[in-house]
Amino acid sequence: MSLGLYRRYVGPKRQAALMGLLIGLAQPPFGFLPGLLGYAVLLWSLDQDLEPKPLRKAFAIGWWAGFTYFLVGCFWVAEAFLVDAENQGWMAPFAVTMLPSGIALFWGAAFALYRRFRPDHVLRWLFFVGLFCGFEWLRGTILTGFPWNPAGATWKAGSALSQLAALFGVYGLSLVTVAVFSSLAVTVWGQGSIRTRWRGLTPLLASVVVLFTCLIYGSVRLATTSVVTTDTLVRIVQPDIGQRAKWTEGALMDVLDGYAVMTKAAINRKNLQKVTNSDLPAYPRIVIWPEGALPDSADNLLDPQSETAKIFAGLLKENQTLLWGAYHQDIDSQKGVVWRNSLLSLHRHAGETQVRVAYSKFKLVPFGEFLPFEKALEKVGIKELVHVGDGFTAGPRTHSVEIDNMPRFLPLICYEGLFPALSSETFKATDDMQRPQWIVNISNDAWFGPTTGPVQHLNLSSYRAIEEGLPMVRSTPTGISAMIDPLGRTIKASEISIGEAGFRDVFLPAPVKLTPYAFSRHAHLFLVVLFCLIPAAIATFVAVSKRNQ
DSSP, X not given: OOHHHIIIIIHHHHHHHHHHHHHHHTSTTTOOGGGGGHHHHHHHXXXXXXXXXXXXXXXXXXXXXXXXXXXXXXXXXXXXXXXXHHHHGGGHHHHHHHHHHHHHHHHHHHHHHHHHHOOSSTTHHHHHHHHHHHHHHHXXXXXXXXXXXXXXXGSOTTSTGGGGHHHHHHHHHHHHHHHHHHGXXXXXXXXXXXXXHHHHTHHHHHHHHHHHHHHHHHHHHHHXXXXXXXXXXXXXXXXXXXXXXXXXXXXXXXXXXXXHHHHHSOOOGGGSOSOOTXXXXXXXXXXXXXXXXXXXXXXXXXXXTSHHHHHHHTTXXXXXXXXXXXXXXXXXXXXXXXXXXXXXXXXXXXXXXXXXXXXXXXXXXXXXXXXXXXXXXXXXXXXXXXXXXXXXXXXXXXXXXXOTTOOOEEEEEGGGGGSXXXXXXXXXXTTOTTSOSXXXXXXXXXXXXXXXXXXXXXXXXXXXXXXXXXXXXXXXXXXXXXXXXXXXXXXXXXXXXXXXXXXXXXXXXXXXSOOHHHHHTTHHHHHHHHHHHHHHHHHHHXXXXXXXX
């Protein structure tokens, strides 16, 4: 196809939209990895003649690519509005288009800046990679952040390439991924001597070397890292109750009875790691329920006069602990009475059930759990999706917790599982007493419905296990619940799939060696981004110096 026909019938915007679609299809659960070559096509498009308005056209290329990418990855947002379809269903099409439209602005800005400052040499490729991934980090950070489907999460958690997150985090893996697959845009087999021709292949050859090095590193880590099983038996509960069914009038007792039956059930040996009868405890030490498990506040559920309080009083055995997600009232020093979305602990000791708030959610979902710019947006009639008053109030920053004689753990409630290094704690060594031993990730994936959302949420959250070197327990109402080992792999037979009700008894794995990422957090990301930007700046300086000689 000639350049004229290309511009007339395809054009950079349509091509960008197609490339964004293909890159989106590379993400789980689709796994169309050739779609990653779309990064090279996008970079090639930016390097073409975009006159007379190159910055505007470059922004459009980035925006259209980002729009279709996030449309593929975030279409599940419509499910949240279909829970109450009669009142909110009309908003679903707007939400499905507005969310990708908004976050695609980050891609558009990155592409426009690249076009404005791009170096006139082969190292513009690294400049593009650093700039693009820097804006991806901004997307996941500013304005509360929405780090859904960064490029690094294309690789299934637990795979060989995903292990690079133990060094650089998922954003560092994103940078490597984009660098490898965009290198084709600046690879040429030109004229002249053999040496000159081979020099044109340098970006591609370097990318192949990097890709295979990362594969070797990940394969060696998977093969040589021993994951030891502890004697802490955890029960993961998934009732398979949709959001609409849970909030149906009169459903509370049926829902609670279902949880109680699975909590009290005898241990199912079929799904256990191999143990002898003497190793098998009488009952699980810890039981995990998901976020928003019951359609009422903890204040009402645990009211001594209520029927539900009696069920909770007889729910646990001696020295057994229940971790469950519930909303409740709290007193804020500035706001007075507030609502919090929390992880609660119920512990049975000496015949009494003790209740504590283990952790209150720090990173709330905008427009779902709180209304940003509340006063201004309420005037134009934008309402929240939550069922409690004016929404939730965030708790203190995420931190590890030690409670009820359990191994110290890092709590992450739903949306928080998307964020690398949400806890800013650092540790001196693998055996640091302040280092958590596992991650508890309770979530309400019922909002996703039977879409790709739960699969992607599991994959994204599992990267926190790789980054921290910690096992993770995930419990959701409708799927996918599972035990994840410290290398990001779902432990065999621990998964409870979408639409499946049941529980799994799994022995908690021990942490692995403290990862470089957990030791230094985002420092690695900034170093890698600078590694891409500095060579481009140096090469630009050299090129300018030669022209001025």
